[in-house]
Amino acid sequence: MSPSRFDDRITADPDSAWPVEAGRYRLVASRACPFASRAVVSRRLLGLEDAISLAVVDPIQDDRGWNFGLGPGGRDPVLGYRYLSEAYLAADADYDGGFSVPAMVDVATRRLVTNDFGVMTLDLATQWTALARPGAPDLYPEPLRAEIDELNEVVFRDVNAGVYEAGMATTQEAYSRAYDALFARLDALEERLRTRRYLVGDTITEADIRLFTSLVRFDAVYHGHFRCNRSKLTEMPALWAYARDLFQTPGFGDTVDFDHIKRHYHLVLDEGNPHHIVPGGPDLSGWLTPHGREALGGRPFGDGTPPGPPPGAEAVPPRGRAA
Template sequence: MDEQQTTATEEHPEHSEGGRYTTKGKEYTRDTRYIETRITADGRDGYPVEAGRYRLVAARACPWANRTIIVRRLLGLEDALSLGLPGPTHDARSWTFDLDPDGRDPVLGIHRLQEAYFARVPDYPRGITVPAIVDVPTGAVVTNDFAQITLDLETEWTAYHREGAPDLYPEHLRDEIDRVNRKVFTEVNNGVYRCGFAGSQEAYEKAYDRLFAALDWLEERLTDQRYLVGDTITEADVRLFTTLVRFDAVYHGHFKCNRNKLSEMPALWAYARDLFQTPGFGDTVDFQQIKDHYYIVHTDINPTQIVPKGPDLSGWLSPHGRESLGGRPFGDGTPPGPVRPGEEVDPAHTAAAMRG
C-alpha cells in the first residue's frame, strides 16, 4: 500500500475496515468525493434521462438515500426509475441485497452493490455508498452524488413527473434553498455524524455545540413559518427531515446528541411530525431498519451490536397543529397517491407499531 492509500485509509477507515468509523484523536471528516456524472435531459455526460433505463439503489436505513426515495415518490417517478432496496446492514465491502430472494437484486442480478461500482471503476477505492443510480444495460453505477441526484430528479426528469407533482426546487427560491441547505448539511445532517464519530472529547464537544446551535436556529426559524423556505415543501425540507426522523431513535443515544430530544423542541418536533404525516415522507420511513443499521454496523461505537428496544415512536402520529401557520404543502400540485405495491414499509417497522 503506497503512502497516499495509507493516508486515505487512516482518514476514512470505514472504506476498508468493517465497523470502524472513528479515528482516535481526530474529528470526523466525511469523504465527499463522489462519482459526479449526471443523468440529464440533454445527456451531456453520456447518460440521457430515459424511462426504464436506470435503477435507484437506496437503502431505507440511510438518511442520504431516504432523501431520494422521498423525492422519487413525491414526483411520481416510480414508473420511470425503478427502486432497489438493500438491507439495513453492510460490511466493509458493500451494501447487500439480503432482503431479496437469494440475496440478489432482481433487476441488476447482483448480490453486492460493490459489483455495480466495480463495473464503472474497477477496484473503486472509496466508500460503496447509497444512494446510487445504476445504468441497467451496463450494470455500472452512473452516480452516487446524493446531493445532486435529488436536484436532477426535480429539474432534469420533468418529462416523467406525475400530473400534480410539486415543484421542490422553485427557481425563484433556489438561492435561499441553497443557502439553507449548506447550513443544514454542515451543521445538522453531517453534524450528528461529527458527534457520533468524534475521535476525541474535544472534537465531540465542538461538534455537539455546533449541532445544537444549529438546531436552536432552526427552532426559531420554524416557530412562525411552516416550512424552511417559502410556503410549500421544498428540497430543503426533504434534506432536514431525514435527519430529524432519525434523531430520537438513533442520534440522541447512539451518537450522544443528548442535550435534548427532538420531541423536547416544540417547533422542530411539530414541524417534523407535520412532514412525517404528509404523504411521501413518513410512509418511506422504516424505523427498525434505521435502528438495525446504526447499532449493528457501527461496532466501534456499539461493540455489543445490541439494538435498543425503544424509544416509543408512536408520538410521530400525534397532532402537530402546524396547519395554523398556513402554507400549502404541495403548492399548486397534489399529494402523491398510495405507495406502490412492493414498496411499502413493513407494518411492524412503522411508528404505529414501534412503541418500545
C-alpha cells in the same frame, strides 16, 4: 462526509452521456441512510416510481458493504448483483473507495452512473420533470434556489453531517465542536419554524427533505447512540411539530423504516455497543399525533397534489412503521 467519486449527471439533454429515460436507471438506496432516504422521498413526491425502479439494500452491511440480501436468493432481481460494490467496479475496475448509497445504476450496462447525493435530488426535481406525475410539486423553485442552497449548506454542515461528526469523534475537542454547532443550528431552526410552516417559502422544498431525513432519526439513534443528547427532538416544540407534519405528509413517513434505521446504526455503526443490543425505544406512536402546523398556513404541494400510496412492493413492512 467525503465527496462523491462518481458525479456524472443524468439530464434532460437527450445528447448527454446519461439522458433521462424511463426504465433506464435503478436507484439503489438504504432506508437506514439519511442521504439515500432523500432520494427515496423525492422520487415518491415527484411520482417517478414508474420511471426509476428502486432497489432497497439490507440494512446490515458486511465487510463487502451494502448487499441485496432482501432480494430473492440474496440478489437484486434487476441487476443480478449480490453487492452494490459490483456496480461500482463495473464503472471502474480499479476503484478502491467506499460503496455508498444512494447510487443510480444504468440497468443495461449494470454500472454505476452517480453516487452524488448532493446533486441527485436536485436533478430529480429539475431534469426529470417530463416523466414526473401530474400534480408533482416543484421541490426546487427557481425564485427560491439561492435561499434553499444557502440553508442546505449550513444544515448539511451542522446537522446532516454534524451528527456523524459528533457520533464518530475520537477526541473530546472534536465531539464538543460538532455538538455545539449541531445544537446551535437546531436552536436557530427551532426559532425559524415557530412562525413558518416550511423552511423556505410556503410549500415543501428540497430544504425540508434534507432536514427531515435527519430529524426522523434523531431520537431513535442520534440522541443516544451518537451522544447528541442535550435535547431530544420531542423536547424542541417547533421542530417536533414540523417533523410530525412532514412525517404525516404522503411521501415522507411512508418511506421511513424505523426497524432498518435502528438495526443499521446499532449493529453496523456499533462502536460503544459491543454486545450489539438494539434498544426497544423510543415510543414511535408520537409521530402520528396531531401537530397543529396547519394554523401557520402554507400549501404542502403548492399548486400540485399529494402522491398516491406507495407501490405495494415498496411499502414499509409493519415492524418498521410508527404505530
